[in-house]
Amino acid sequence: MAAPKDVIWERDPHTAAKHALLRRYLQAWAPIMLSRDEVVTYAEGFAGPGVYRGGEPGSPLVAHQVFSGALRRSPRMVKMVLVEENARRKTELEHRIAATSGSSGARNDRLDVHIAQGQCHPDLLQQLARVGSLDHPMFVLLDGFGGPEVPFPLLQRIATQRRSEVMVTFQPSFLVRFAGKDERHRAAGDAFFGGNDWHGVFQEPSSSKAAYLRDRYRESLGRAGFQHTLVFEMIDEAGHLLYLIFGTRHERGVEKMKEAMWVVDTTSGVRYRDPKDPNQQALDLELEPDTGPLRRILLDHLRSAPAARSVDHLKRYALLETIYRPTQVIPLLKRMRDDGDVNVSPGRITGTSTIAALRQGALF
Ligand SMILES: C[S@@+](CC[C@H](N)C(=O)[O-])C[C@H]1O[C@@H](n2cnc3c(N)ncnc32)[C@H](O)[C@@H]1O
Structure with missing residues (x-):
């Protein structure tokens, strides 16, 4: 989105969906982390x-509401570290947090909020160090206007705390349009990706440039230490593509983020597209989800394997390598068996059954 000039602005539909996703995920993340750690941190750069023009809460307020609730059921401590460069927005944020803390019994001495005016980098790390958060698990939202604005060393530093997770906003069109011609923009891209592997985008056809950058950024997150990533594709009001990319080391984090993502209303500007789907089909996550891409992905995976795969292997593959959930695998395999796409041994599908792809037409 174009950066707004006013202190507050209209919330657009994809932002509403992003907040719904964040709320759902933090509702799952907070109790898990608070059951294991004395202190956890939620941070934003x-x-x-x-707040938005219609009075809707911004992401720090969404997080504050979730943690106020979680702390009613936990004796532990949550720190919030919030950095904003614009002085007037920072003051507005302070008022909003103070108003929320003072209302509805949400005041809690174990919810310790630090708001600073500054640059995402290096100020966020300095603030996290100052309040003693860097040695504890953090969930860090880096939701700029899409930039690229997040330097790679910041991700690396966050990842040194092994239970920490990040969520980064990235709008590929800026690099696609400007970085080929302008050295400064190329340097900003290098700082974001942590290297120049992404320069291959200049040789890609227009239709695949965005997906190419998305995949290079997932690799960057992997190099920083977040080996599992999930990508949410959002379309803003002006039709710009915006990626929200989640990085974690933990399968449980992937599982919980997927649960959140499959219940967020996708009528509102968020699309999912599985990076592994050879057709790159955009998906609405409906009650009856379209598992066409998963069918293609599993067939590709099975065909590239030297031997049959167990159902448990395919469920884990779906969890870690696709946007689908493990619970979607068995019902799909049943349909694939009935359609003659795969062979199942023995006939009944359980976790230990093995699955092999049948060549097209092999049944006939
Ligand atoms: C997309 S908005 C954040 C929205 C917020 N995460 C939410 O969902 O409610 C981006 C904010 O980052 C601020 N900003 C832009 N560049 C920054 C930088 N380098 N460091 C810190 N803040 C910055 C802008 O002033 C703006 O308020």
Whole structure:
């Protein structure tokens, strides 16, 4: 989106979907982390003013509401570290947090909020160090206007705390349009990706440039230490493509983020597209989800394997390598068996059954 000039601005539909996703995920993340750790931290490097023109809460307020609730059921401590460069937005955010803390019994001495005016980098790390958060698990939202604005060393530093997770906003069109011609923009891209592997985008056809950058950025997150990534594709009001990319080391984090993502209303500007789908089909996550891409992905995977794969292997593959959930695998395999796409041994599908792809037409 174009960066707004006013202190607050209209919330667009994809932002509403992003907040719904964040709320769902933090509702799952907070109790898990608070059951294991004395202190957990929620941080933002591009915090915003905390409110939208229609009065809707910004992401720091969404997080504050979730943690206030979680702390009613836990004796532990949550720190919030919020950095915003714009002085007036930072002041607005302070007022909003103060108003929320003072209302509805949400005041809690174990919810310790630090708001600073500054640059996402290096100020966020300095603030996290100052309040003693860097040695504890953090969930860090880096939700700028899409930039690229997040330097790779910031991700690396966050990843040194092994239970920490990040979520980064990235709008590929800026690099696609400007970085080929302008050295400064190319340097900003190198700082974002942590290297120049992404320069291959200049040789890609227009239709695949965005997906190419998405995949290079997932690799960057992997190099930083977040070996599992999930990508949410959002379309803003002006039709711009925006990626929200989640990185974690933990399968449980992937599982919980997927649960959140499959219940967020996708009528509102968020699309999912599985990076592994050879057809790159955009998906609405409906009650009866379209598992066409998963069918293609599993067939590709089975065909590239030297031997049959167990159902448990395919469920884990779906969890870690696709946007689908493990629970979607068995019902799909049943349909694939009935359609003659795969052979199942023995006939009944359980976790230990093995699955092999049948060549097209092999049944006939
Ligand atoms: C997309 S908005 C954040 C919205 C917020 N995450 C939400 O969902 O409610 C981005 C914010 O980052 C701020 N910003 C832009 N560049 C920044 C930088 N380098 N460091 C810190 N804040 C920055 C902008 O002033 C703006 O308020």
